[in-house]
Amino acid sequence: MCVETPRVEGAIDAVRARSEHVLAGWLNRQGGTCVSLDDAISYSVLGTGKRLRPVLVYLAGRALGADDDALDAPAAAIEMIHAYSLVHDDLPAMDDDDLRRGRPTVHRAFDEPLAILAGDALQTLAFEALASRPHPRLGAMVTTLARAAGRDGMAAGQAIDLGAVGAPMDLAALQAMHQHKTGALIRAAVRLGALGAVDESDPRVAALDRYASAMGLAFQIHDDVLDVTGDTQTLGKTSGADARRDKPTYPALLGVAQAQNRARDLLNDALDSLEPLGEASQPLAALARFMIDRDH
Numbered sequence: 001m002c003v004e005t006p007r008v009e010g011a012i013d014a015v016r017a018r019s020e021h022v023l024a025g026w027l028n029r030q031g032g033t034c035v036s037l038d039d040a041i042s043y044s045v046l047g048t049g050k051r052l053r054p055v056l057v058y059l060a061g062r063a064l065g066a067d068d069d070a071l072d073a074p075a076a077a078i079e080m081i082h083a084y085s086l087v088h089d090d091l092p093a094m095d096d097d098d099l100r101r102g103r104p105t106v107h108r109a110f111d112e113p114l115a116i117l118a119g120d121a122l123q124t125l126a127f128e129a130l131a132s133r134p135h136p137r138l139g140a141m142v143t144t145l146a147r148a149a150g151r152d153g154m155a156a157g158q159a160i161d162l163g164a165v166g167a168p169m170d171l172a173a174l175q176a177m178h179q180h181k182t183g184a185l186i187r188a189a190v191r192l193g194a195l196g197a198v199d200e201s202d203p204r205v206a207a208l209d210r211y212a213s214a215m216g217l218a219f220q221i222h223d224d225v226l227d228v229t230g231d232t233q234t235l236g237k238t239s240g241a242d243a244r245r246d247k248p249t250y251p252a253l254l255g256v257a258q259a260q261n262r263a264r265d266l267l268n269d270a271l272d273s274l275e276p277l278g279e280a281s282q283p284l285a286a287l288a289r290f291m292i293d294r295d296h
Contacts (some may be wrong), residue, residue, distance in 0.1 A: 011283045012055060012290075015068075019054035020046075022072045023079060024226030026129055040110045040118040040221035041125075045083045048101040052074050052291065053078045053189040057104075059287060060208055063280040066281065073133045073143055074192035077110070080126035081149050082185060086121040089158060095245070099238050128292045142197065148188030157181025161247070169248040175217065177248075183216030210273035222292045224249040225259050234296050236268075263292045 020085035027045055032038040047104040054075035061071040090097040091112060097105050107115035130141060146154055157180030164177065194205045195278035206288045227242045228251045242249050274281035 009286065012059070012287060015055050015058035015062075018053045018058065018068065018072070019051050019075050019079065023054075024078045024079075025264075026076055026125065032225040036110070036114060037117055037121060040106055040114050041121055042061065043092075043109060044087050044106045044122065045080065048103070049083075050080075050146065050294075051079060052287070053082050053185060053225035053286060055214070056190055056284075057193040059283045060190045060212075063195075063277050063284060064194055064195035064202070064204055065192065070133070070196045070239035071193060073129050073131075073135075074145075074196060077126040077130035077145060078185065078189050078192060079128065080122045081094055081145065081154075084119040084122035084126070085149075085158070085185075087115050087122070091115060094158070094162065094229070095241070097238065097241065099232070103231075105179055123153050128148065135196070137199065140200060141197060144188050144191050148184040153180055153184035153188075154182075157184065164248050166246045167248075171253055174248050174250065176254060178217055178220040179213070182220040183213060187212040188218035207273050207276045211270045211284065211288070214270035214273065215267045215291060218263045218270065218288075219291045221250045221259055221263040221266070222294070224251055225256055225263070225293075226296070227251075228256055267292050 023045055027038075027042050057075040057078060058068060058071050062068070086100060087106045089095050090100055091107055098108055099105065103109070104120055105115075108116075126145070127142065130145060131138065135141065149155065157177055160177045161181055164173075169177070187209060190208050191205065194202075194208050198205065224242065227239060227249070230239050234238045243252070250262065254262065267288055271285055274285055277284075
């Protein structure tokens, strides 16, 4: 099946722009209680980022027939959760990073206490956004996002990551860590989009979950590779940080070439998973290819 690349890329750009507009609507509301907190929140979210997770919400939902209006709230919510996780991951008590998305991290641009509060506020604002529109599957959506962000998802992955610094880790344990820290939110993005259209019992939801599982791991493997092969200016964050912290990564365990091959195998698995969706899955396939071909 031939993919019309400009058309597909145009669709991805359009939903990325829509997600920016929806996020700005939530973050630029008038009447905030604390200006400095609002500024830190906006700084952490607006104007930067690939918006992969909200784009996945829109593309998965569209592939199953959802209207964009039904996808705006979950798309905004998942990007807020992602932004909160980056703010907190960058803190001195966590990864202690100075650069994110090509500019100072929130705790450097403002201060550490305000960064903590900005992350806290983004997490709660995400659920406010998600609950802002009535939806027949709202309960399932809230559960999906909460589980992906919490003790059995992203937070658990970060805790495992922190505990793994300087410690030996085999490939199975590394994969499990990545599936929680990065993969959980990517899977949630795809599921939120699917739930915008159909019930969880629809077999296409399971197909999309297989796609998201493969792509979540491939995305993190490629991130590990870029930390080795990329430069700070292109990445928008400090390159080589994983090796300096003695963190377990796919290149460290397999070497760069084998890690790249593993990401490519996962891409093929993801593309195979999309077959039940037919032509409607073309934008998801294009996004999957971008996720492991990107340079930042």
